[in-house]
Amino acid sequence: MLKTKLITAALLVSILALSAGCESHAQKKQAAALRLAKATAKAKVPVAQGLFENGRIDEAEETIRQCLKANPDVAEAHLLMGKIHLARANVAQAAKSFNQAIDIDKELAGAWYFLAITAQHNAQPLQALEYYNMAVLLEPDNADYIIALSKAYAAQGRYDEAVELLDQKAALLPDRARLKIASADVLTRLGKIEQAVSLYKQALLLKSGDREVTEALAYCYIMLKQWVNAAEMFEDLVDRADESRKADYLKLLAMCCMNSGDYGKAVAYYNQLSIDRRDDPEVWxxxxxxxxxxxxxxxxxxxxxRALVLRPGWSDAVAVKACAQYLGTDYSAAVKTFKTIAQDEKMAAFAWNMIARCYSRLGQDARARKAYEKAASLDPDSELLSMM
Incomplete structure (x- = not known):
């Protein structure tokens, strides 16, 4: 009997040991499966990122949701989910996702950067500045973060700090062309156009033929009234422009030629412009x-x-027509044409001045004097009095 009990006890111990062994093995297997699921989930983030960058946002969201369901502790997944919300203009949800990413990994620079963007959307400029600062501290060589921080400084009127940041980084980083451009943009806003020109020219040496830099430099030259330099930039832009931009560049190029006194070139460019804008009275x-x-x-x-056909009675075009008659020595016809705009508030003083000149050319001195007096009374501060 005792022997039977001992055998039974031994069997129970063996069964329990085997059961414990099986349970331990099952737990290990389950833990391994969980680790694999988490690793697989993290591996899905780059896949979802690729879908997002290719505009397949719905697929990216579904992939990232699966990832977070398997492993809610993947900071990069929360970051991408935030980007998806932001792309859909769901700023509140985006900010929540970026904050979740930061809670998991406080050194994830991208999360700070995009959190700053949501702060700007919410009109929280000081918070945006703080978050951009964190992004730059974590990734000091990231040009996007540096430029965003400089713009945040500028938005607060802290232009000197913006320029100082960009100058410091431009001296150290290989992507210095973008930083020089950003610095030039800030200087332009400050009205320091000559300094901006210097930086744009340096950037153009680093990014030869860059359209945006060439355009910015051209506008700076216009602000400085350096018409020949501006025309040179717009000539380059016209040569490389697609059809959607070419007409605008041609118009600016012609204007620069006009202001530089190169009227022959201006005529040629306006003529070229009139091919596509033949019904635009401004061009004519x-x-x-x-x-x-x-x-x-x-x-x-x-x-x-032609301008008057397209826009009848336009005083500016009448003035050009009358001036053309004057230039062609048809003074009698010019007098008649100028008189049609002599009551126009904008053109009256000019019209009477030109009528006086026409009468002088015709030898009608008394009429000329009366016309000069009329012009002077309409615009007493003009130089007309010195012509009497």
């Missing part, structure tokens, strides 16, 4: 003005006439 008016400057009275007259 400006071509007529350029033709006057070039001494081409017949062309100026034709351009003014």
């Amino acid at each position: 008016l400006q071509m007529g003005q350029a033709a006057l400057g070039a001494g081409a009275s017949k062309r100026a007259y034709a351009c003014a006439t």
Whole structure:
């Protein structure tokens, strides 16, 4: 009997030991499966990122949700989910996701950067500045973060800090062209145009042919009234522009030529512009003005006439037509044309001045004097009195 009990006890111990062994093995297997699931989940983040970057946002969201379901502690997954929310203009949810990413990994620079963007959306500039600062501290070589921080400084009126940051980083980083451009942008806003020009020129040496830099430099030259330099930039832009931009560049190029006194070139560029904008009275008016400057009275007259067909009674075009008649020595016709705008508030003083000149050319001195007096009374601060 005792022997039987001992055998039974031994069997129970063996069964329990085997059961414990099986349970331990099952737990290990379960833990291994969990680790694999978490690792697989983390590996899905780059896949989801690729989908997001290719505009497949719904698929990216589904992939990242699966990832977070398997492993809610993947900071990069929360970061991408935040980007998805931001792309859909769901700023509150985006901020929540970015904060979750930071709670998991406080050194994830991208989360701070995008959290700053949500702060800007929420009109919280000081918080945005703080978050951008964190992003730059964590990734001091990231040009996107540096430029964003500089813009945040500038938005607060802290322009000197913005420029100092960009200058310091530009001296150290290989992507210094972008930083020089950003610094030049800030200087332009400050009205320090000559300094901005210097930086844009340096950036253009590093990024030869860059459209945005060339355009910014051209506008700086316009602000400095350096018309020849501006024209050179716009010539380059016209040569490389697609059809959607070419007309705008041509118009600016022609304007620069006008202001530099190169009227012949201005006429040529306006003529080129008129091919696609033949029903634009502004183009014909400006071509007529350029033709006057070039001494081409017949062309100026034709351009003014075309402008008036497109916009009847336009005083600016009438003035060009009358000036073309004056330039062509048809003084009697010019008097009649100028008189049609002599009551126009904007043109009256100019019209009477030109009427006086026409009468002088016709030898009608008394009429000329009366016309000069009329012009002077309309604009007593002008230089007309010195002509009497």
